[in-house]
Amino acid sequence: MGGPMKVTDRVHWVGALDPDLITFDIIMKTDRGTTYNSYLVKGDNHVALVDTVRAGFEGELLAKLGACVDPARIDYVIVNHSEPDHSGAVAAVLDRAPQATVLGTAKALQFLQEILNRDFSRRAVKPGEVLDLGGVSLRFIPAPFLHWPDTMFTWLDEERMLFSGDVFGAHFADEAMFDDAVTGELWPAVGHYYEAIMGPFAPHVQRGMKAIEGLPVAMICPAHGPIQRRNPARSIEAYRSWSAPASRQKPLAVVCYVSAYGYTRALAAAVTEGMRVGGAEVEMLDLEETTPRDAAAAAARADVVVVGSPTINSSAAPPVAEMLAHLDPFRAKGKVFGAFGSFGWSGEAVDLLMARAGELKMRPVTPGIRASFSPTAEDLDRARAYGTDLVKALTGDQPAH
Ligand code: FEO
DSSP, X not given: OOOOEESSSSEEEOOEEETTOOEETTTEEOTTOEEEOOEEEEOSSOEEEEOXXXXXXXXXXXXXXXXXXXXXXXXXXXXXXXOHHHHTTHHXXXXXXXXXXXXXXXXXXXXXXXXXXXXXXXXXXXXXXEEEOSSOEEEEEEOTTSSSTTOEEEEEGGGTEEEEETTTOOOOOOTTOBTTTOSSXXXXXXXXXXXXXXXXXXXXXXXXXXXXXXXXXXXEEESSSOBBOSOHHHHHHHHHHHHSOOOOSSOEEEXXXXXXXXXXXXXXXXXXXXXXXXXXXXXXXXXXXXXXXHHHHHHHHOSEEEEEOOEETTEEOHHHHHHHHHSOHHHHTTOEEEEEEEESSOOOHHHHHHHHHHHTTOEEOSSOEEEESSOOHHHHHHHHHHHHHHHHHHHTSSOOO
């Protein structure tokens, strides 16, 4: 379990490692486990705890806390983000620090109430509010939708330390807990975390980076993974760049398909040809070679998403349905969508895929292309024309109908 870790004279890490975690939030693979970071900040007059840990790890948190301070001396529990992997031990802390006040955004306090289902002393902080602990002070910087509506940063000015919540985090457990001391490569885990957790909220990430612009950050103390002190500016710059709107010479289209006998593949090639004629750059992904998750990531970057599936037992093929299940609605919304597929005797797949695109608030260009068994030359001509229409739909020349 280990003891608390000194970060600076005023700040100790009192969180928990969860190295054996293999999946986070049900969907995200975590090869290196994760950590739930909690930080104790001791001022001359007041003591604050920034974030807690997931339920089940409260014993570790309390033991580390007890090695640093009498928990009853904690004056403030700061909730940067109320998701239960960080708020799961708030109740246990409050049991030992009954006079402590929980500080967070109004939304965080509302969510926390619904998580704890008990009374607690609380105060919603104002944007930019400064909390003087005596010799050190904390400033609260709202960062809504990074990645929940409740989130904020906490800035410790005297130590140039940013308690960033999930932002800049990584699922990466290593007892060394500092990025310049861990074993293995942390940076890919930072990128993977961004893509899975923050990527859907890119415009909010842009605003969040704006909110911390100019802060002389010497150390990022995230809620997951090692403390970043080697080059914190690299993470901030990367978040800026990863979340920036794409600027392209040509629109980007992704065609994701499966094909049992080559018939749907022939339609995929024809749709692709039509889109290239229409001026798009096109990436073709056979979902027997590319995982649905990777295909969804490619689709999330595209302007036009086209899927092709044969009809199998009155449904779309599972890899195609799974790819759309991985495509998150925040990133899918507004993209032009097309569907095509070969079928034997019923042919429901295309309509089902169009319906799913509607649920994702994409712009389906209906009715799509269906071909009975092997596509004829005429079917392929229709598919080529459809591809060109999909590109035109981007500019409204061929409105989605
Ligand atoms: Fe690590 Fe969004 O909780």
